[in-house]
Amino acid sequence: MHVTRVAAVVLRHFYLLRGSLTRVVPLFVWAAVDIVLWGFITRYLNAVAGAKLDFVPALLGAVLLWDFCGRVMQGVTTAFFEDVWSRNFLNLFATPLSLTEYLVGLVVSSTVTSAVALVVMLALATGIFGLSFFAYGLTIVPFLLMLFLFGVALGILGSGMVLRLGPAAEWFVWPIPALVSPFVGVFYPLSTLPPWMQHLARLLPPSYVFEGLRRIIAGEAAPASLLVTGAALAVAYVVLACWVFRRVYHHAARSGLLVRYSAENVS
Amino acid sequence: MAMRPVLSVVGLRRQYGKTVAVDNVSFQVAAGEVVGLLGPNGAGKTTTISMILGVLASSGGTIRIGGTDIVAERSRALARANFAAVYAPLPGNLTVAQNLHVFGLLYGVRALSQRIDAVLKQFDLQALRHVRCGVLSSGEQTRAGLAKALLTRPQVLLLDEPTASLDPATAHDIRVKIRAYAESGAAGVLWTSHNMYEVEEVCDRVLFLSHGRILLEGDPKTLPRKHGKTTLEDLFMAVVREPLTLGGGSSCM
Numbered sequence: 001m002h003v004t005r006v007a008a009v010v011l012r013h014f015y016l017l018r019g020s021l022t023r024v025v026p027l028f029v030w031a032a033v034d035i036v037l038w039g040f041i042t043r044y045l046n047a048v049a050g051a052k053l054d055f056v057p058a059l060l061g062a063v064l065l066w067d068f069c070g071r072v073m074q075g076v077t078t079a080f081f082e083d084v085w086s087r088n089f090l091n092l093f094a095t096p097l098s099l100t101e102y103l104v105g106l107v108v109s110s111t112v113t114s115a116v117a118l119v120v121m122l123a124l125a126t127g128i129f130g131l132s133f134f135a136y137g138l139t140i141v142p143f144l145l146m147l148f149l150f151g152v153a154l155g156i157l158g159s160g161m162v163l164r165l166g167p168a169a170e171w172f173v174w175p176i177p178a179l180v181s182p183f184v185g186v187f188y189p190l191s192t193l194p195p196w197m198q199h200l201a202r203l204l205p206p207s208y209v210f211e212g213l214r215r216i217i218a219g220e221a222a223p224a225s226l227l228v229t230g231a232a233l234a235v236a237y238v239v240l241a242c243w244v245f246r247r248v249y250h251h252a253a254r255s256g257l258l259v260r261y262s263a264e265n266v267s
Numbered sequence: 268m269a270m271r272p273v274l275s276v277v278g279l280r281r282q283y284g285k286t287v288a289v290d291n292v293s294f295q296v297a298a299g300e301v302v303g304l305l306g307p308n309g310a311g312k313t314t315t316i317s318m319i320l321g322v323l324a325s326s327g328g329t330i331r332i333g334g335t336d337i338v339a340e341r342s343r344a345l346a347r348a349n350f351a352a353v354y355a356p357l358p359g360n361l362t363v364a365q366n367l368h369v370f371g372l373l374y375g376v377r378a379l380s381q382r383i384d385a386v387l388k389q390f391d392l393q394a395l396r397h398v399r400c401g402v403l404s405s406g407e408q409t410r411a412g413l414a415k416a417l418l419t420r421p422q423v424l425l426l427d428e429p430t431a432s433l434d435p436a437t438a439h440d441i442r443v444k445i446r447a448y449a450e451s452g453a454a455g456v457l458w459t460s461h462n463m464y465e466v467e468e469v470c471d472r473v474l475f476l477s478h479g480r481i482l483l484e485g486d487p488k489t490l491p492r493k494h495g496k497t498t499l500e501d502l503f504m505a506v507v508r509e510p511l512t513l514g515g516g517s518s519c520m
Contacts, residue, residue, distance in 0.1 A: 012365075091415075094320040096343070096373065253323060256323055
């Protein structure tokens with residue numbers, strides 16, 4: 001893998017961000033709105049529930065972590081969409097750039113943009129609503145890592161979907177986090193779900209993060225098996241997503257879709 | 268003149284369902300040579316170029332760039348090629364210099380800043396350095412695309428109608444520059460154009476494609492007379508209207 005080629009992909013997105021307020025503002029505005037909204041909801045719930053349960057780490061912390069996962073996914077897909085929107089595939093894929101280098105470039109771009117969102121969310125949640133990441137202990141690090149990897153996997157899968165189905169399919173990608181959230185127990189324990197949803201939840205890494213989070217808030221330690229399973233699943237999803245993207249790319253090159261991408265279909 | 272081949276295409280084939288777009292095409296381009304790939308719309312020129320660039324998989328045959336197989340060692344092969352085409356403009360939301368910087372990194376160009384300065388000067392783009400490509404005129408965009416193509420000093424330069432949107436004076440200037448680049452011995456050029464006068468001026472050799480097959484091959488200055496035509500344009504018309512009278516549809520090497 002050539003670092004300069006990865007840097008080229010990242011540099012392109014840096015140039016785009018640097019010159020465009022319309023790209024910079026959405027990096028943190030929607031995440032900030034979410035934190036403010038859920039911050040007031042948790043404050044209200046704390047007032048109603050009394051001292052029995054602190055909703056700030058349980059609910060606001062979970063919202064923050066889930067938003068982070070969503071921002072990572074959108075960071076990858078948005079960087080990919082920039083090449084869709086500017087019809088850049090021909091220029092890009094006729095260079096020595098390998099698919100791995102391209103995907104790594106998208107992930108690095110997303111790491112930077114999602115870090116901006118995380119910092120803004122943390123500043124608001126801590127400064128206004130008193131959330132502290134220290135409440136979760138060091139376990140927050142593997143939690144963030146798992147969500148990051150799952151966000152990367154969703155982003156690559158979403159990009160693959162758009163590469164396969166054409167530019168209009170981007171509208172399938174935006175709601176993916178909302179579609180996944182009921183299954184992963186962001187707001188409630190998995191035991192709340194009907195059995196078939198629980199089976200699906202066990203296949204999704206964020207389920208292990210949010211179950212672990214609730215254990216910590218209840219004063220227990222997050223079991224190592226929970227962390228290991230969640231991390232292994234997250235890595236597996238990234239590998240699966242890269243495999244799917246590679247298959248889709250080769251299909252696009254075989255069918256001629258890559259050189260006639262704006263047609264959306266070559267049949 | 269023709270020495271070591273920098274581009275070697277053997278038995279290239281591309282099929283879409285039952286339609287054969289490129290059929291058993293073979294040719295070579297040597298260092299220092301400009302080869303014209305001619306033919307009517309839909310003859311398979313752009314399909315051939317897309318396969319050489321690795322963005323379209325072939326249904327058969329091999330492509331070697333600088334001796335390296337495009338399938339087996341894609342990155343290494345593509346590092347030696349570059350292209351310019353009207354249907355692949357540089358991203359309009361970056362400036363000319365930003366685009367050149369990004370593509371320079373993708374191709375691993377050494378002393379990139381100096382090289383960017385050199386191609387900007389070569390294609391008279393210095394004043395447009397910080398202008399977004401999307402607001403350039405079509406002629407300026409073509410020059411920016413050519414600057415990107417030559418930025419990497421490719422061994423194989425693929426030009427798909429490079430002067431289509433240029434005024435005659437600029438087109439002439441571009442032809443001179445590309446010709447000089449090839450004559451420096453650094454590269455072979457594969458050039459498609461519908462302007463037969465341009466082809467006659469620039470190309471050492473032409474390949475006539477019709478229905479995905481190479482119908483004729485030869486020197487653009489002598490080929491028309493060999494087939495009883497006065498000009499290359501007359502020969503082109505004949506290729507379009509009566510291809511069966513001109514060649515056996517066989518491939519050429």
